[in-house]
Amino acid sequence: MKEITIQQNKVLDCIQEYINKTGFPPTRANICKELGFKSPNSAETHLRALEKKGFIRIESGTSRGITLVNPIGKEESGFPIIGLVAAGSPTLASENIEKTVNCPPSFFGSSFDYFLRVKGLSMKDAGIMEDDLIAVKKTQDIRNGDIVIARIEDEVTVKYFERKSPEIVHLKPANEDFNDIEIDLRETEIHIEGKSVGLIREN
């Protein structure tokens, strides 16, 4: 999508607002009145420019035949699902995205950034099962007891977080068959990708 002029942006916003208010797109005259233009042709030229740049579609010969190409309301809700890749951090690069899930951004109370598909049963006593989707919020604001998505060297894991001392961090599984991971920050590098704010099980 190409760049846009300040004036063109105003016109685009005006159209969006008009549709929200009335339910149908504005005429050239409507735009002029809204933005203070004195000739409908001013609107016309801007509309043409916006169409050329791909922001709107204009049905020729049709009154109010303006369609927003990227209506704000339509893209508000697509979150990527990322597989727990064996090596390397989970990234939002498209090759790691299984698919996307439509849901409101505030689905889990607080905002979140992506879904992570869980491998293994190390958190089963926390009700996190294999293939569940964890809603991950990218943040460094971690408190003891939070379920974090941590990367140690090249391995990504989901565990309870507990800071024992400024240098010692415990990553605790919720499954008696697994052992705590003790990490000495002076020896091992650890990167917190974020924390879990919700969960979805698809079946």
Next chain:
Amino acid sequence: MKEITIQQNKVLDCIQEYINKTGFPPTRANICKELGFKSPNSAETHLRALEKKGFIRIESGTSRGITLVNPIGKEESGFPIIGLVAAGSPTLASENIEKTVNCPPSFFGSSFDYFLRVKGLSMKDAGIMEDDLIAVKKTQDIRNGDIVIARIEDEVTVKYFERKSPEIVHLKPANEDFNDIEIDLRETEIHIEGKSVGLIREN
């Protein structure tokens, strides 16, 4: 909202469809073409009737000035959350609805009808924890091993379903602290509300 004629309903649907397709409301001529009328006045009279009955609003003197009063698109995605009421079956009666959740109907692969908020830990080894939301599909198509929402007399419970014989059904918890419930259909009435097709944990 008053009653509506078959023809008027057709016109209403036509408007809805047109808006979905093009992004803006139809003209009288558009409606005529769509429904096979030969005079724009046919559309006009129906529009007037629909306006009088409160289904649409018409901006007088404005081209395509038709607004749907109850746009279908706004309510397409709200599923109710039902509390696990201690006594009585979970119903969709509004007094039992905590709130609603916006998500696509096909969120969990198959369709579903409502969310049930889980009480207790009887299914914790299946990863179902207290206060989780179970996506319930109302169906009688239950197979052994499905997680069902069952009502026994006046108590509602979530358990694994296993049919032992034509008359004997077991409802099995996923928690060693709980015991199987054996039900003899000749003695006890049981009603299957539906089965779980997914799960959401809000935090």
Next chain:
DNA sequence: AATAGTACTGGGTATTTATACAGTATATTA
């Protein structure tokens, strides 16, 4: 200084569109 892009004014026209009027036909209801 020359060039090009953007932002606007103003005039004019053909088409689209809403809307009114006149009339027919068919049900339903009183």
Next chain:
DNA sequence: TAATATACTGTATAAATACCCAGTACTATT
């Protein structure tokens, strides 16, 4: 039987609207 609501066709007109053309002014770039 009469009255009334619904469902159309057909014609006409004024207003709304899209859209083309010619021209001015400003700014940034070369």
